[in-house]
Amino acid sequence: xxxxxxxxxxxxxxxxxxxxxxxxxxxxxxxxxxxxxxxxxxxxxxxxxxxxxxxxxxxxxxxxxxxxxxxxxxxxxxxxxxxxxxxxxxxxxxxxxxxxxxxxxxxxxxxxxxxxxxxxxxxxxxxxxxxxxxxxxxxxxxxxxxxxxxxxxxxxxxxxxxxxxxxxxxxxxxxxxxxxxxxxxxxxxxxxxxxxxxxxxxxxxxxxxxxxxxxxxxxxxxxxxxxxxxxxxxxxxxxxxxxxxxxxxxxx
Amino acid sequence: xxxxxxxxxxxxxxxxxxxxxxxxxxxxxxxxxxxxxxxxxxxxxxxxxxxxxxxxxxxxxxxxxxxxxxxxxxxxxxxxxxxxxxxxxxxxxxxxxxxxxxxxxxxxxxxxxxxxxxxxxxxxxxxxxxxxxxxxxxxxxxxxxxxxxxxxxxxxxxxxxxxxxxxxxxxxxxxxxxxxxxxxxxxxxxxxxxxxxxxxxxxxxxxxxxxxxxxxxxxxxxxxxxxxxxxxxxxxxxxxxxxxxxxxxxxxxxxxxxxxxxxxxxxxxxxxxxxxxxxxxxxxxxxxxxxxxxxxxxxxxxxxxxxxxxxxxxxxxxxxxxxxxxxxxxxxxxxxxxxxxxxxxxxxxxxxxxxxxxxx
Numbered sequence: 310x311x312x313x314x315x316x317x318x319x320x321x322x323x324x325x326x327x328x329x330x331x332x333x334x335x336x337x338x339x340x341x342x343x344x345x346x347x348x349x350x351x352x353x354x355x356x357x358x359x360x361x362x363x364x365x366x367x368x369x370x371x372x373x374x375x376x377x378x379x380x381x382x383x384x385x386x387x388x389x390x391x392x393x394x395x396x397x398x399x400x401x402x403x404x405x406x407x408x409x410x411x412x413x414x415x416x417x418x419x420x421x422x423x424x425x426x427x428x429x430x431x432x433x434x435x436x437x438x439x440x441x442x443x444x445x446x447x448x449x450x451x452x453x454x455x456x457x458x459x460x461x462x463x464x465x466x467x468x469x470x471x472x473x474x475x476x477x478x479x480x481x482x483x484x485x486x487x488x489x490x491x492x493x494x495x496x497x498x499x500x501x502x503x504x505x506x507x508x509x510x511x512x513x514x515x516x517x518x519x520x521x522x523x524x525x526x527x528x529x530x531x532x533x534x535x536x537x538x539x540x541x542x543x544x545x546x547x548x549x550x551x552x553x554x555x556x557x558x559x560x561x
Numbered sequence: 562x563x564x565x566x567x568x569x570x571x572x573x574x575x576x577x578x579x580x581x582x583x584x585x586x587x588x589x590x591x592x593x594x595x596x597x598x599x600x601x602x603x604x605x606x607x608x609x610x611x612x613x614x615x616x617x618x619x620x621x622x623x624x625x626x627x628x629x630x631x632x633x634x635x636x637x638x639x640x641x642x643x644x645x646x647x648x649x650x651x652x653x654x655x656x657x658x659x660x661x662x663x664x665x666x667x668x669x670x671x672x673x674x675x676x677x678x679x680x681x682x683x684x685x686x687x688x689x690x691x692x693x694x695x696x697x698x699x700x701x702x703x704x705x706x707x708x709x710x711x712x713x714x715x716x717x718x719x720x721x722x723x724x725x726x727x728x729x730x731x732x733x734x735x736x737x738x739x740x741x742x743x744x745x746x747x748x749x750x751x752x753x754x755x756x757x758x759x760x761x762x763x764x765x766x767x768x769x770x771x772x773x774x775x776x777x778x779x780x781x782x783x784x785x786x787x788x789x790x791x792x793x794x795x796x797x798x799x800x801x802x803x804x805x806x807x808x809x810x811x812x813x814x815x816x817x818x819x820x821x822x823x824x825x826x827x828x829x830x831x832x833x834x835x836x837x838x839x840x841x842x843x844x845x846x847x848x849x850x851x852x853x854x855x856x857x858x859x860x861x862x863x864x865x866x867x868x869x870x871x872x873x874x875x876x877x878x879x880x881x882x883x884x885x886x887x888x889x890x891x892x893x894x895x896x897x898x899x900x901x902x903x904x905x906x907x908x909x910x911x912x913x914x915x916x917x918x919x920x921x
Contacts, residue, residue, distance in 0.1 A: 387808070387810075388810055391810065399808060401804075401805075402805075403802070403804065403805035403808040403809060404802065404805055405797065405798040405801030405802045405805050405806065405868070406801050406802060406868070407797060407800065407801035407868035407869060408794070408797055408798060408801060412794060412797075412798075416794070416795075416798055416805075416806070416809045416811065417795075417806075417809040417810040417811050418810075419791040419794055421791065427790075428790070428791075429785075429789040429790060430788075430789050430790060430791060430794065432789075471809075
C-alpha cells in the first residue's frame, strides 16, 4: 500500500455543488493516493455520480478546491481532466461494437504513419501495443477481434486498456460489475488489481458490497451529498457500510 | 491489501473466429457479390447479347451514373444518417454548371469578357484560355453542392435536427431552387468549352467509359480513407456508438458535417456527369434518384442503423440493380417490372443478412 506521506493523486477540499436550489454535494474532502483502490459507495441520489462528474470534468464545482498530483486544477470539459491523467471507465463502457479491440483502445488517439502529406493509420503498431496492454492486464483478448463478439470481461479489458494507453494516474470505474456474470466479475476485479500493481489509483463506484470489500483499500460512503465515512477497509465491515448507506448509522 | 486473486485470467471458452466467418465473407456485401456472380452466369446463358462488348460498356456506363452518388450516401449511412437530397442535388449542381458555362461563354454576359472574345469573323466565340470556363463552371456546380452539404451538416450536427427531416427539406429546397434559377426550363452546356465537357463526362478512354474511370478512382480513394485514416476510423466509430465516440474525444460535430459535405459533393459531381451524357440539365433531372442510390447502398450491405458499409458494397449494389434492369430489357420483359423487382431485392438482401446474423 502507498505510504501516507506520498503526494495524493487527487485531493478535494470543501467541494460543493448546487443545481439551483438543490444541494447535490456539500463540503466533501477526500484524498486518493497513488496505487490506492478507493470504493465510493452510497445509495441512489447520495451524490456519487455528481462527485464523479466533477472529478471527470463534466461539471464545475460550486465551491471548494481540487488538486491533482499536488497542483490545483480547474476542468471545463472532460478533455481537460483526461489531459492531466484522469480516465473514466463508463458503465456502458463507451465502446464501438463494430470496431476491433485495438481500434477501440486507440479511438481518438490513433497511431499514424506519414506518407508525404498523408497520414495513414499504423495498424501493426496499434495491434502490437494493444496486445501488450491486454497482456499487462492478463486478459486473453485478441486485438483484431470485433468488440461485438466479446464477453463482458473482455469488453472491460478493452475499456481499461484504453485508460492504460494514456498512462492515466487515476481511473474511475462506474459500476464495472453491475451487469456481468460472476466469472466475469472476478476478471474485472483482477483487472483492478493489475492497475493497482502499476501504481494507478482507482476509484470504484459500486453498489456491490462483496466487490468493494474484495479489491478496495479504503471505502468512502456518501449520503445526502455529504461524506459520512472514510475508513480503511479492514477497520470496517459490510454491516457498518450498509448502515452508513441507509442512514441507520449517521457517520463513522 | 493483496487479495488471493492472482490466478491468470483465461478465456478458454472463446475460440478464434474462422477466416470464413470474418471480414467480407461474413458480410452482406460478400453474398450479394456472390448473388451477382450467379446472376451474371445466368445472364450469359439467357442472352447471347449480354456479354458483348457494347452491352458491357453500356452496363458499366449506366451503373457509373448512380454509383458515385452511392459512394457519398454510403458515407452518410455508415455514420447512421441518411441523405434524401442527393437526387435534387445532382440536378441543381448540373444546372448551375451548365448555366455558368453558358453565361461565361456568351459575349456580353456576366463576367464573360474575362473568359471569351469574338473571333475575327464576328460570329465565332473563342475562349481566352481553353478549359478555364469548364473549370470555373464545374467548380461553381460543386460549390453549390458544398453549400447545401454544409447546411445539411450544420442542421444535423450542430442544431441536432433529424437527418431524415433535414435532408427531406433540402430535397425540396434544392429542387425548388433549380426551377427558380432556370425558370423551370432547365439549361444546356454551351460555349467553346462544351466539347471538353462532353469528352470528360460521356467520352471514353480505350473503350472504358469516363464515368467508370472516375468511379474506380473515387472508390479506391474512399476505401483508403475509410480503412486507413483516422477520419475513416471516426466515421465507423460514430456509426457504431455515437455516445462512445463523443466520450473518447472524437470531434463528432466536425466529422458529421464533413460526411454530409462529402455526400453532397459526390451527388453534385454525379449530376454534372449525368448532364454531360444527357446533353442538358432539365429541371426534373434525377427526380427520385435518391431512392435508387439509397437502395443500391443498402443492397450492397450498408446498414441503415450505422456502422457498416463500404465502397465495394456501394458498387456491387449499383451493378446488381443495373444488371437486373439490363437483363429485363434483354429478356424483353416490360421495364415496368424493374421497380417491383428492385424492391423485392432490397427486402431479400436485408432478410438474408438478418437470418445470417441470427444463425451466428
